[in-house]
Every structure is written in structure tokens, then in C-alpha cells.
Amino acid sequence: MIHIYCTECPNECYLSITDHAGRLDIAGYKCQNGLKFAQEEVTCPKRILTSTVLYKDGDAVKLLPVRTDKAVPLSRYEELMGIINKICVDYKIVRGAIIVEKIAGLEANLISSTTALKV
Amino acid sequence: MKDFDIGIIGGGIIGCGIARELSRYSEKTAVFEKFADIGAGTTKGNGGFIHAGYDPFPGTLKAKLNSKGCLMYPDLARELNFPYKKTGCMVVGFHEDDLHSIEELYKRGQENGVPDLEIISGDRIFELEPEANREIRYALYSPNSAVTDPYKTTIAFAENAVTNGVRLFRNCEVREIRKLDDGFLLKTSRIDFQVKYVINAAGIYADDISQMAGAEEFHIICKHGDLIIFDKSSEVNMSMSLFPTSTSATKGIALGTKIAGNPSLGSTSIIREKGDIDTYKEGVDQLLAGASRLVTNIKNCKIVRAFAGTRAVVENNNNDFYIKPSRRVPGLFHVAGIQSPGVACAPAIAEYVVEMLLENGVRLTTTDYFTAVRTDEKPFAEMSDEERNEIIARNPAYGKIVCRCEMVTEGEIMDAIHSVVGATTVGGVKRRTRAGMGRCQSGFCQHRVIEILARELQIDPCEVYYENEGSNLLFGRLKGADIQ
Amino acid sequence: MAAACKAAEKVRKVLIIERNDSLGGVLNQCIHTGFGLHCFGENLTGPEFADLQQDQVNNLDIDVFLNTFVIKVLPTREIVAVNSDGVISVSATSIVLAMGCRERTRESIVLPGARVAGVFTAGTVQRYINIENFVPGNKFVILGSGDIGLIMARRLTLEGMEVKGVYEIMPEPNGLRRNIKNCLEDFHIPLCLSTTITKIIGKDRVQAVVVSKVDKNLNPVSGTEKIIECDTVLLAVGLIPENELTSGAGAALNQATNGPLVDDTYQTTIPGIFACGNVLHVHDLADNVVVEAEKAGEQAAEYAGGN
Numbered sequence: 001m002i003h004i005y006c007t008e009c010p011n012e013c014y015l016s017i018t019d020h021a022g023r024l025d026i027a028g029y030k031c032q033n034g035l036k037f038a039q040e041e042v043t044c045p046k047r048i049l050t051s052t053v054l055y056k057d058g059d060a061v062k063l064l065p066v067r068t069d070k071a072v073p074l075s076r077y078e079e080l081m082g083i084i085n086k087i088c089v090d091y092k093i094v095r096g097a098i099i100v101e102k103i104a105g106l107e108a109n110l111i112s113s114t115t116a117l118k119v
Numbered sequence: 120m121k122d123f124d125i126g127i128i129g130g131g132i133i134g135c136g137i138a139r140e141l142s143r144y145s146e147k148t149a150v151f152e153k154f155a156d157i158g159a160g161t162t163k164g165n166g167g168f169i170h171a172g173y174d175p176f177p178g179t180l181k182a183k184l185n186s187k188g189c190l191m192y193p194d195l196a197r198e199l200n201f202p203y204k205k206t207g208c209m210v211v212g213f214h215e216d217d218l219h220s221i222e223e224l225y226k227r228g229q230e231n232g233v234p235d236l237e238i239i240s241g242d243r244i245f246e247l248e249p250e251a252n253r254e255i256r257y258a259l260y261s262p263n264s265a266v267t268d269p270y271k272t273t274i275a276f277a278e279n280a281v282t283n284g285v286r287l288f289r290n291c292e293v294r295e296i297r298k299l300d301d302g303f304l305l306k307t308s309r310i311d312f313q314v315k316y317v318i319n320a321a322g323i324y325a326d327d328i329s330q331m332a333g334a335e336e337f338h339i340i341c342k343h344g345d346l347i348i349f350d351k352s353s354e355v356n357m358s359m360s361l362f363p364t365s366t367s368a369t370k371g372i373a374l375g376t377k378i379a380g381n382p383s384l385g386s387t388s389i390i391r392e393k394g395d396i397d398t399y400k401e402g403v404d405q406l407l408a409g410a411s412r413l414v415t416n417i418k419n420c421k422i423v424r425a426f427a428g429t430r431a432v433v434e435n436n437n438n439d440f441y442i443k444p445s446r447r448v449p450g451l452f453h454v455a456g457i458q459s460p461g462v463a464c465a466p467a468i469a470e471y472v473v474e475m476l477l478e479n480g481v482r483l484t485t486t487d488y489f490t491a492v493r494t495d496e497k498p499f500a501e502m503s504d505e506e507r508n509e510i511i512a513r514n515p516a517y518g519k520i521v522c523r524c525e526m527v528t529e530g531e532i533m534d535a536i537h538s539v540v541g542a543t544t545v546g547g548v549k550r551r552t553r554a555g556m557g558r559c560q561s562g563f564c565q566h567r568v569i570e571i572l573a574r575e576l577q578i579d580p581c582e583v584y585y586e587n588e589g590s591n592l593l594f595g596r597l598k599g600a601d602i603q
Numbered sequence: 604m605a606a607a608c609k610a611a612e613k614v615r616k617v618l619i620i621e622r623n624d625s626l627g628g629v630l631n632q633c634i635h636t637g638f639g640l641h642c643f644g645e646n647l648t649g650p651e652f653a654d655l656q657q658d659q660v661n662n663l664d665i666d667v668f669l670n671t672f673v674i675k676v677l678p679t680r681e682i683v684a685v686n687s688d689g690v691i692s693v694s695a696t697s698i699v700l701a702m703g704c705r706e707r708t709r710e711s712i713v714l715p716g717a718r719v720a721g722v723f724t725a726g727t728v729q730r731y732i733n734i735e736n737f738v739p740g741n742k743f744v745i746l747g748s749g750d751i752g753l754i755m756a757r758r759l760t761l762e763g764m765e766v767k768g769v770y771e772i773m774p775e776p777n778g779l780r781r782n783i784k785n786c787l788e789d790f791h792i793p794l795c796l797s798t799t800i801t802k803i804i805g806k807d808r809v810q811a812v813v814v815s816k817v818d819k820n821l822n823p824v825s826g827t828e829k830i831i832e833c834d835t836v837l838l839a840v841g842l843i844p845e846n847e848l849t850s851g852a853g854a855a856l857n858q859a860t861n862g863p864l865v866d867d868t869y870q871t872t873i874p875g876i877f878a879c880g881n882v883l884h885v886h887d888l889a890d891n892v893v894v895e896a897e898k899a900g901e902q903a904a905e906y907a908g909g910n
Binding site (some may be wrong): 235 | 622630658672683686688689690706709710711713714715717721726727730732735736739741762776787801802808842850
């Protein structure tokens with residue numbers, strides 16, 4: 001049995017998860033998000049990934065904050081960072097705009113965290 | 120290869136003071152400073168007190184130069200435009216024994232020619248310094264004691280010297296000294312220099328320099344001192360400095376207000392390894408323990424900066440300055456072991472050194488082209504609104520505040536970089552403008568200072584040093600290193 | 604921004620004076636999520652949160668002075684500020700102070716040792732890597748397990764720098780459980796409790812630190828010292844409200860919080876001058892700051908009576 005705190009919301013419910021050869025026994029959650037969270041934590045932990053990409057503002061090179069719009073597997077982080085570090089946005093962009101659709105074949109898109117209208 | 124008549128090794132307050140004095144003469148003088156900036160050795164770790172001269176033992180060189188130097192400061196500060204404030208000070212005591220020490224200092228002061236000293240007691244003490252601990256019974260009052268900014272004084276000396284023709288070489292470490300028929304060959308970390316005479320003002324490295332020249336005549340031990348600067352908005356607001364009567368543990372510890380307005384405390388004095396300027400917890404604790412005896416409220420004050428310095432003491436020399444021509448090597452002059460009261464004595468040492476040169480056959484020809492006066496802009500933080508509007512109208516960069524804690528503008532930082540002896544490092548900008556000396560200790564402004572240095576010096580931000588080579592703050596671009 | 608938007612519902616003219624070149628303050632460099640759950644019903648990053656607020660500001664008729672630094676606030680509610688046009692004077696019927704806080708420095712904890720390049724507070728490192736695009740170090744030791752320290756441990760690791768460990772002087776970690784998990788456990792970064800840094804070693808740049816276990820009185824236990832090689836020390840040792848302007852206006856400060864004393868309308872001891880956010884007391888969540896700021900903005904607008 002493992003114990004973890006759910007991190008889906010500030011309630012931080014204390015969950016207990018027992019793995020009966022593939023069948024999971026989960027207790028302590030107060031909502032469906034918590035249940036789903038527990039299931040994923042054991043099988044494939046996922047997090048929202050936030051980072052920055054290069055952004056060309058005229059001649060100046062700056063950083064644009066980005067994020068995945070859905071949680072992505074923790075195990076794919078290194079690969080995702082490799083993709084992110086090669087991106088350079090050189091167009092006007094608004095908050096929420098998709099920079100990379102279905103990044104690394106995952107369901108999540110890489111989107112802009114802010115609005116940058118000068119280029 | 121460059122040729123000079125006089126080469127000064129060491130660009131601290133002493134070396135720069137001597138350079139300024141020598142710039143009155145047409146002979147070619149150069150200063151060789153191993154660090155990236157002047158005043159980066161012992162001067163950098165100094166608390167800024169100008170002692171009046173009652174402490175040195177009569178008959179010593181210190182005694183001869185202290186009062187003289189102290190009294191030279193008011194005119195010099197006006198001439199060269201560096202911060203100076205005649206705050207006065209008191210050496211205070213609690214018991215009979217302390218009174219004996221105070222009387223001893225008074226006697227020494229009289230012999231050393233220190234004017235206006237008074238032994239006082241009772242209410243007069245608290246009229247002069249309302250913050251003083253009410254348990255204090257006796258005091259030696261010295262109205263001529265003062266405070267200055269040791270870095271700005273050094274910069275003022277250096278800039279005036281350079282304006283008057285002295286050459287200054289920074290990042291220039293003397294590594295080898297060869298005696299020639301008519302002088303010396305100095306091999307440095309930059310280029311070679313040929314000089315007729317060498318003045319050894321190399322601080323804690325003066326014995327190394329001496330040895331390099333084949334004149335192994337003295338050994339230096341290093342006295343380390345911790346210092347503390349408190350927040351400006353502290354409840355404690357002292358008009359003058361207070362010293363305890365000295366025991367070996369407390370000698371030299373002063374509690375006062377720095378010229379910039381921060382209460383300050385320092386320094387301890389303990390022998391440590393050459394070059395050790397680390398902050399020691401024991402030192403800080405010792406300072407704080409002693410300070411609350413002088414001003415009880417000091418324990419409520421917040422520490423803004425704890426730093427440390429080291430000063431050179433020539434061993435077996437009666438704790439005195441070692442200013443004399445080399446016994447072994449003609450043409451080499453030592454100005455070594457300049458510990459406290461070095462700052463107070465600096466102007467007098469400069470004149471004394473010139474006399475020493477003349478007495479030893481060095482030809483010095485007074486020049487008609489000497490400019491005694493140096494101008495400097497008032498800090499933006501001290502300007503009136505009219506002055507601020509004026510300077511912003513001239514250059515909008517003065518309307519951009521970079522250091523919020525000390526209200527230092529981009530314009531001032533640019534001035535500091537492009538000044539006669541300009542800043543080339545973050546530390547250099549800090550000492551010239553106060554950017555980074557405030558409450559947040561450059562947390563907010565460091566990245567802007569680096570940006571401005573890089574832009575003005577036309578170097579990459581990753582090449583900007585904090586102090587000396589190897590003190591890079593930034594290691595490279597995070598993303599897109601190939602694009603930049 | 605929150606106070607201004609709320610006040611704009613009631614009064615005619617609202618002005619925001621900001622010293623940086625854009626609104627948002629520290630939110631702009633907080634590129635991690637955890638913002639907006641309460642205010643916008645979504646889990647947002649700091650820049651997203653600030654951008655949403657900026658939209659609100661743009662939609663209302665709020666004046667903004669950027670790159671403008673307030674020098675003093677007088678009890679008469681006159682504000683003196685400076686920008687590249689010169690010294691400007693603004694008369695206000697009411698004022699909301701929202702200048703945030705600054706980080707506690709190495710000196711405020713008296714961390715002994717070498718004073719060399721490579722000792723940074725968390726916010727400074729965050730600025731370098733998230734905004735300025737620089738690598739301020741390769742091997743980090745982090746002192747303090749508050750949220751900012753934990754978040755930086757993750758950021759640094761994600762961006763290719765090494766975090767040797769997070770050291771926390773107290774026996775319990777300081778930050779949210781979510782952050783211990785998502786920032787340290789996810790990345791296998793060691794958390795060392797009841798441990799502190801007792802000395803910084805280095806010649807021109809940090810080369811190592813000495814860490815030591817502490818006893819229940821938080822004093823280093825001799826014999827437990829270890830030398831950890833690193834080139835950067837990141838200090839996450841607390842925040843202090845930034846109140847020069849507040850005390851300059853004559854408002855009394857609360858010794859416990861270091862922020863101004865306020866009544867239940869968020870008014871300081873100076874009539875018409877209100878305070879909210881981190882300048883009042885250090886908050887954990889930006890959403891709570893917004894709740895407080897809206898109240899303060901509303902009260903300030905009430906005081907201004909429609910002006």
C-alpha cells in the first residue's frame with residue numbers, strides 16, 4: 001500500500017492505494033479528479049509541463065513562457081524538453097495559442113502562456 | 120614595453136593617494152593594480168573612519184602622520200569632491216579603569232598634536248550622542264574625528280591623478296622585478312614596464328613584492344576584520360561614532376553612522392591567513408555583543424551587509440607603518456604595513472612619501488599643469504526635484520531607476536562606467552554608485568547592472584565579472600546559444 | 604491590477620503606477636502553474652494569470668504609468684514619482700499600496716564564508732532563467748524549502764542544471780505538499796531537513812558549501828559537517844514586505860508582519876491610504892492576494908467617493 005497526497009486541488013486529500021496484481025484499491029479521495037489522479041500516479045504519473053521557448057522580438061531574442069494544456073507523462077519529460085529547446089517563435093502570439101499541436105504524439109498541445117504582440 | 124619614472128605597485132587608498140601627490144610633478148608616474156579595480160584590497164574592507172590621532176603611541180610614524188592626515192581631509196574632500204563628514208567621536212568608558220585608559224589616550228593625543236580633545240562625563244555625553252548607553256560614565260570626545268567613503272576617496276585620488284597625467288593599469292599584477300642599471304624591469308600579467316623607481320604600496324602583498332625585488336626586509340601578517348552595516352531605517356540614528364575603551368579584544372571596534380547614513384559596526388582584528396576576507400560568524404557575534412554595550416537599541420537593528428577585510432601588519436616593527444627606502448635595493452621605496460589609521464593618514468602618507476623620494480635623490484619637477492580640483496555629480500538620491508528634472512531633461516537615462524533600494528539611476532551607472540577611472544565590474548559599479556548596497560543586496564538590480572555594463576563596455580553579459588577574473592555571474596545563454 | 608479593476612467599478616479615474624516596463628510584477632517570471640483556481644476557475648501559470656488581469660485592465664478605463672518609480676507618498680496623498688520625462692506629481696483622493704515584497708538576503712541570516720559570485724536569491728535566479736535567458740550556474744545548492752525554493756529546484760533541473768539538494772533548517776519542510784512531490788520527488792532531488800549551510804567556500808565564484816545538521820535549537824551540531832561541491836547557492840530564506848514608501852508616508856508598521864497596520868477595511872493609519880497583497884503580509888497564493896486586493900480596492904473607491 002502506498003500513501004500519497006492528491007495534488008489536484010488545495011484540499012490535498014490523503015489517498016491510500018493498494019495494488020492487487022493490477023487491480024487498484026483506492027481510498028481517501030473526495031472527488032473523481034482525486035480518483036483519476038490516484039489511478040494515474042500508479043500507472044503513469046502525469047504533470048503539466050511548463051517551460052520557455054525562444055521568442056524573436058525584432059532583433060532581440062527573448063523567452064516566451066509556455067505550457068502543455070494537458071498533463072503529460074513524467075517519463076517523457078526529457079524528450080519533451082528536447083523538443084521545446086529547439087523551438088523559436090517569430091510571430092505575434094496570444095495567450096493560449098497552440099505552438100506545437102499534439103507534442104511528441106501526445107494528446108497535449110504546447111501553448112503560449114502569454115500574449116506577445118510585438119515582433 | 121612602457122617607460123615610467125615612478126611605478127607605484129598597489130592601487131589602494133595609499134597607492135592612489137601617492138599617485139595624486141606625484142601628479143603635481145612632471146615626472147611620469149604609473150600605478151599597477153593587480154585586481155580589476157582600484158581600492159579592491161585592504162581599502163575595500165575598510166569601515167571609513169578617519170581617526171583623529173590620539174591612539175598611536177607618540178614617537179611612532181603613525182603618531183606623526185595621523186593627526187596631520189585627519190586635518191587635511193576637509194580641504195581635500197572639497198577639492199576632490201568625495202564624501203566626508205566631520206562627525207566627531209567618543210571613546211567611552213563605564214568604570215574607573217576605563218577612565219584611566221581615556222586619560223592615557225588624552226595624554227597621547229596631546230603629545231601627538233591632536234587639537235580640541237576633551238575628557239567629559241555625565242549629561243554632556245548624551246547631549247553629544249543621544250543614542251549612547253546611559254550606563255556610560257566617561258568619554259574622550261574628539262571633535263575632529265570623521266567618516267568618509269574609502270572607495271570614493273580612493274577613486275577621487277585616482278581620477279585626479281589620471282586627469283593630471285598618471286597612468287593607471289588595472290588587472291596588472293607584477294610577477295617579476297628585475298634590477299637594471301637605471302631602474303627596474305617589471306614583468307606583469309599584462310606587459311613589461313621599465314621604471315626608474317618603485318614605490319611598494321602593495322598592501323598585504325608588500326612583502327611578496329619586496330622579495331621579488333630581492334629586498335627581503337620584512338614579513339607581513341594579516342589582520343582580518345569583520346564589519347557590519349545595518350539598515351538605514353533602523354531606529355538607531357547616531358550623530359557620531361562611539362568606541363569602547365580598548366582591550367585587545369575590542370580595540371578598533373567602532374559603532375557609528377556611515378557617511379551614506381547606515382549605522383555601521385566594525386571591525387574585529389584577528390590574525391588570519393593572507394588573503395582571507397571571509398565573513399566569520401564569531402566576528403559578527405563579537406561585534407554585536409560589544410555594540411549593545413555602546414548603544415542598547417542596536418540589537419533591534421537589521422543587518423543589511425556583513426563583510427570583512429584584511430590589513431597588513433609588518434612583523435617586529437612595533438605595530439607601526441613601514442615607510443622607508445629599501446635598505447638593500449636602491450630605488451625601491453616601501454610603504455608597507457598600512458593598517459589602522461591608514462585611511463586617516465593617507466593624505467599625510469602621500470606627502471611623506473614625496474619628501475622621502477626627494478631626500479633620496481629622486482628628481483621631481485613641479486608642473487604648471489596640475490589641476491587640483493575634481494568635480495563629481497551629486498547622487499540622484501540626494502538631488503532636489505528641480506535638479507532631477509534638469510538632469511533628466513539632459514539625459515532620460517537619469518529617469519530610469521535601476522537600484523530601487525538606493526535610488527540609483529541608469530544615467531549614474533553609465534557615468535560610473537565612463538568615468539575617468541570607470542567601473543568595469545558589478546562590484547565597481549556598486550562602490551561608485553551604491554547600486555546593490557541596499558536592503559535587497561542587488562536582488563532586484565543585479566541583472567540590470569550586468570546588462571548596462573555589457574552594453575556600455577560592448578562585451579557579452581556572460582563576460583561581466585562580479586569582481587575579478589573568474590567571478591563571472593552568468594555562464595552562458597540558457598536557450599538558443601547558437602542564435603545569439 | 605485587481606485593486607484597480609475593482610476600484611474602477613466605482614470611481615472615475617484610476618491610475619496604476621508601475622516601475623517595470625509591463626504590469627504583472629513577479630507573476631511574469633512565475634511560469635509554473637498553481638494560479639487562478641479560485642479567481643478564474645482554472646489552473647493557470649503566472650503569466651496567464653497576469654495576462655487575464657491585463658485584459659481586465661485594458662477593458663476598463665484605467666490609466667497606467669509604466670517605467671515610473673514612486674519616490675515618495677505623502678500623508679496628503681500626493682505621490683512624487685520619476686520616469687524619463689522627469690519628476691511627476693500625482694494627487695490622489697485615495698491610494699492603494701501594492702508594492703509586494705523583497706527576498707531575505709544572505710546577510711539577514713548571516714551566512715558566513717566567502718562573499719563571491721554565485722550566491723543568489725531564488726527570485727533572482729528565476730528572473731535569469733525565465734526572463735533574461737541566462738544560465739546563472741551549473742551546480743546548485745538550495746537553502747530553504749519554501750515554495751519558491753522547491754519550484755526553483757524543479758525549474759533548474761528541467762532546464763538542464765544540477766540541483767545537489769534542498770537544505771532546510773527546520774525539521775519539517777516549509778512549502779506545499781504538492782510542491783514537495785512535484786518538484787523534489789518527481790526529480791529525485793534530495794531534501795535534507797534539520798540541516799543548514801554553515802559556510803560558503805570559494806575564491807572568485809562559489810566552489811562549495813559546508814552543510815551541517817542542527818539541533819532542536821537550530822544550532823549546528825559539530826561533527827556533522829559535510830562539504831558539498833557546487834558553483835551556486837540559491838537562497839530561498841523568506842520574504843519581507845517592501846515598505847519604504849509606506850513608512851515614508853507616516854503609516855505605522857506592524858512589527859510582526861513588517862507590513863503596515865491596517866483596519867478591517869485595509870486602511871493604514873493614514874486616512875485614504877490602503878494596503879494589500881504581499882506589501883501587507885506575505886501570502887502563499889496569488890488568488891488570496893486578489894481576494895484581498897479587491898476588498899482594498901473597493902474600500903479605497905468608497906473612500907474616494909466616486910472620484
